[in-house]
Amino acid sequence: MQTFNYVKATNIDKALTGLGSGKFIAGGTTLVDLMKLDVERPSTLVDINVLALDKIEKLPDGGLRIGALVRNSDLAWNADVQKSYAVLSQALLSGASPQLRNMATTGGNLMQRTRCAYFREPSAGTPGGYGCNKRTPGTGCAAMDGFNRTHAILGTSDHCIATHPSDMCVAMAALEAVIHVEGPKGKRTIAFADFHKLPGDTPQVENALEPGELITYVDLPKPVEGARSVYLKLRDRASYEFALASAAVVSKVEGGHIRYVRVALGGVGTKPWRSHEAEAALNGKPVHAATFRAAAEAALAAAKPRSDNAFKVELAKRCLTRTLKLATA
Numbered sequence: 001m002q003t004f005n006y007v008k009a010t011n012i013d014k015a016l017t018g019l020g021s022g023k024f025i026a027g028g029t030t031l032v033d034l035m036k037l038d039v040e041r042p043s044t045l046v047d048i049n050v051l052a053l054d055k056i057e058k059l060p061d062g063g064l065r066i067g068a069l070v071r072n073s074d075l076a077w078n079a080d081v082q083k084s085y086a087v088l089s090q091a092l093l094s095g096a097s098p099q100l101r102n103m104a105t106t107g108g109n110l111m112q113r114t115r116c117a118y119f120r121e122p123s124a125g126t127p128g129g130y131g132c133n134k135r136t137p138g139t140g141c142a143a144m145d146g147f148n149r150t151h152a153i154l155g156t157s158d159h160c161i162a163t164h165p166s167d168m169c170v171a172m173a174a175l176e177a178v179i180h181v182e183g184p185k186g187k188r189t190i191a192f193a194d195f196h197k198l199p200g201d202t203p204q205v206e207n208a209l210e211p212g213e214l215i216t217y218v219d220l221p222k223p224v225e226g227a228r229s230v231y232l233k234l235r236d237r238a239s240y241e242f243a244l245a246s247a248a249v250v251s252k253v254e255g256g257h258i259r260y261v262r263v264a265l266g267g268v269g270t271k272p273w274r275s276h277e278a279e280a281a282l283n284g285k286p287v288h289a290a291t292f293r294a295a296a297e298a299a300l301a302a303a304k305p306r307s308d309n310a311f312k313v314e315l316a317k318r319c320l321t322r323t324l325k326l327a328t329a
C-alpha cells in the first residue's frame with residue numbers, strides 16, 4: 001500500500017473540493033482491501049462518513065429516498081423497505097456478512113469492483129504480471145482462457161468478462177432506481193440502467209460518474225400497487241459468498257396473468273443485468289411453468305460462456321424460473 005493523505009469532509013462542498021485525484025471513502029470494506037492489494041492507489045482519501053447522507057426518507061410522490069451513506073444493514077431492516085421493496089431487503093441480506101453489512105454503504109455498494117481473481121492480483125496489468133485490461137488497458141485478459149468459473153456470460157466483450165458482484169444493484173435494477181450525484185459541474189440524476197457500463201473496449205470505465213462526482217442519494221419509485229418482489233441467490237455456500245447466479249423479480253398478477261413484471265439477473269452479467277427479453281416473454285402471459293421457462297430461455301439466449309462457466313447458463317435459467325414462481329405465487 002502506498003502512502004496517502006487523509007481528509008475528513010464536514011460538508012459536501014468540502015468533500016468535492018478536497019478530492020483532487022483522490023477517492024471518497026465510506027465504509028471502506030472494498031476500497032481498503034483494494035489499496036492493500038495495490039489495485040487502488042489514491043493519493044488522497046476523503047472520508048465522507050460525517051456527511052448528512054445517512055437517512056431513509058419517504059418522497060412526496062410515494063417513493064423512497066436512500067442516502068448514499070445508509071448502511072446496508074439499516075437499509076435491509078428498514079420497515080418501509082421490508083414492506084414495499086422486499087426484493088431489496090432480501091438482496092442486501094444475502095450479501096457479505098453481518099459485520100460487513102454494518103459498515104458497507106449504499107454508495108459504496110454501487111461502486112464496488114469485480115471480484116475477478118486476476119484483477120485483484122497485485123501485479124496484474126504490469127510487465128510480467130497477468131494481463132488485465134481493466135487494470136491496464138491493452139495488457140489482455142488472463143481470465144478469457146484462464147480460470148473463469150465465476151465470470152460473466154452476458155454483456156462480455158473481447159476485452160473483459162468480469163462479473164459485476166453486487167446483490168443490492170440487481171434489486172435496484174429491477175426496481176428502476178434513480179441515482180443522484182453532485183460534482184464540480186453541479187447536480188444531476190442517472191437512471192439505474194445507465195449507471196454501470198458494459199466493458200466493450202474500455203473495461204476500465206465502469207460507471208457513468210464523471211471525475212469528482214459524489215453519489216448523494218438513490219431514489220426508488222413509488223411501489224407498484226399489488227406487486228410482489230423476490231430475490232433469490234445461488235452460490236457455492238449458503239452465506240458469505242458472491243452469487244453464481246441470482247434473480248430479482250417484481251411482478252403483479254391479475255386473473256392468473258402477469259400484468260406487470262421487472263426482471264434482473266446477478267452473478268452472470270458484466271453489469272447488474274436487467275432482462276427486457278424475459279419481461280417481454282412474461283408480459284400478459286398466464287402464470288405457468290412453461291411461461292417461466294420461456295422467459296428464462298429468452299433471458300439467457302445471448303449467453304456466451306467460456307471454458308469453465310457454461311454451467312451458469314442452466315443455473316441462471318433455473319434461478320430465474322424459481323424466482324418467478326415465488327414472485328407470482
Ligand SMILES: Cc1cc2nc3c(=O)[nH]c(=O)nc-3n(C[C@H](O)[C@H](O)[C@H](O)COP(=O)(O)OP(=O)(O)OC[C@H]3O[C@@H](n4cnc5c(N)ncnc54)[C@H](O)[C@@H]3O)c2cc1C
Nearest residue numbers: 026027028029030031095096105107108109111166167215
Ligand atoms: C469479504 C467480502 C464479501 C462480500 N460479499 C458481498 C456479497 O455477497 N454481495 C455484495 O453485493 N457485496 C459483497 N461485498 C461487497 C460489499 O457489499 C462492498 O464492499 C460494500 O458495499 C462497499 O461499500 P463501502 O461503503 O464499504 O465502500 P468503500 O469501500 O468505502 O468504497 C468503495 C468505492 O466506492 C466509492 N464511494 C463510496 N461512497 C461513494 C459515494 N457516495 N460517491 C461516490 N463514490 C463513492 C469509493 O471511492 C470506492 O471507490 C463483500 C465484501 C467483502 C469484503
Ligand code: SF4
Nearest residue numbers: 116132133141160161
Ligand atoms: S475479466 Fe476483466 S478484470 Fe478479469 S482479468 Fe480479464 S480484463 Fe481483467
